[in-house]
Amino acid sequence: METDKWIEEGYKMAMEYAPKIVMAILIWIIGNIIFSRILKIVKKIMEKRDYDISLRKFLANMFYWTFKIILILVVLGTLGIETTSFAAVLASVGLAVGLALQGSLSNFAGGVLILIFKPFKIGDWIEAQGLSGTVKEIGIINTTLNTFGNQLAIIPNGKLSNDNIVNYSAEETRRENITAGISYDSDIKKAKEILLDIVTSNEKVLKTPEPQVMVAELADSSVNLSLRYWATNANFWDCRWYVIEEMKHRFDAEGIEIPYPHQVEIQKQG
Template structure:
């Protein structure tokens, strides 16, 4: 017992030093773990505010928590005098190995985060992305699910979506219908133009502002082509498109204005 007391008396400064270091390490660990939890909750709230899928928000929040918590442990060990350089090197090497092994998945994950942050589209939008078109149903961590008009489900990797052009047909409230209507060269262009305008004037779903355009655009090989460009609400695009195509054909037929089709003349020569 005397030996122990003598050792304590001789090393009291060292014991006090390490005790203080241990207390500081515990304080760092306690505060760091609280900060990690706070960052996790803040991340989840930020994703909830942007109305992002809860699974995605929870996943990103857990990653934020793990990073902050790992940094806290390293700081606490460093405060105790433990050399953390080797730990950091090991973690770095492990992270590099995992990154190389999961390169494609990490690329999809990073692209998913960009989709969430930049919001080029949202659930319910009709988009063209990665060479496919459909209505967005779910935006997940590694992929995005779309549904085509004929009810096919497309699961698209997020990296492919972000690596290509994205066309969002639903973001704006209005869209322009672009039609090309060809009439014969023998047709009266003024009459044909008047017929096209009369069809547009009868269509109640067309917007007054901006006004529609009807103009000659091309003297093609077999026809004189008109561009017909009315504006509609995005929700009315396809019903209006189909009805205009039908009504224009009927109106031109009633006015005896032909819509020509490509023709090829074949000449036969007889040799003696």
């Protein structure tokens, strides 16, 4: 009799839990199949968009473990196990870690955004956070620049992603604007012709768009002319240095005066 009772209880438990176990197994198998296909699609999208390799691995791992945790909670719930406490513990742990690593997480999130949206790439010359230089490395936490003086500058990605960034290498060409001050007694028309001749005779200065010279300001002690021209990034600084030096030589040769501050000393005899 006792044996029959145990068999009956075992049969009831089997009938009660067998469907749940079967359902949990099916959810686990089907969930993993669907997830593996989704993960492959996500990886292909990241490869197609040329995401950084380290970012690809990180996002894939994060996606993987997030799904696994969710799938495990769903399976446990299907078996009738209370998952509210598990979710509460995970939320508490996540909140504690987030508060402890608030600054680092900000830099981490900034690094992810930079690697995804790519406002600059390695080799670009950028200006940000009061620094300018060539991008040497883009990490998850920091971005490293080589400055003009060959110093190594490390900028946290949190600040970098939330502030203005000027990327001088994003476009193939750049426009320069050089201000040339001449005295009020000098011939404005002649000075403009000299400036235009300097840039149009230089092969490195682009002919299109055309260079321009205009009167920008009637200042206190000078007439300020604005010389604007375009050059490729590779030739930009060579053109600038050439124009400034040649402007001084040509103005001196043609009698165009460049005003400079004068100090007048007045002596009073008693």
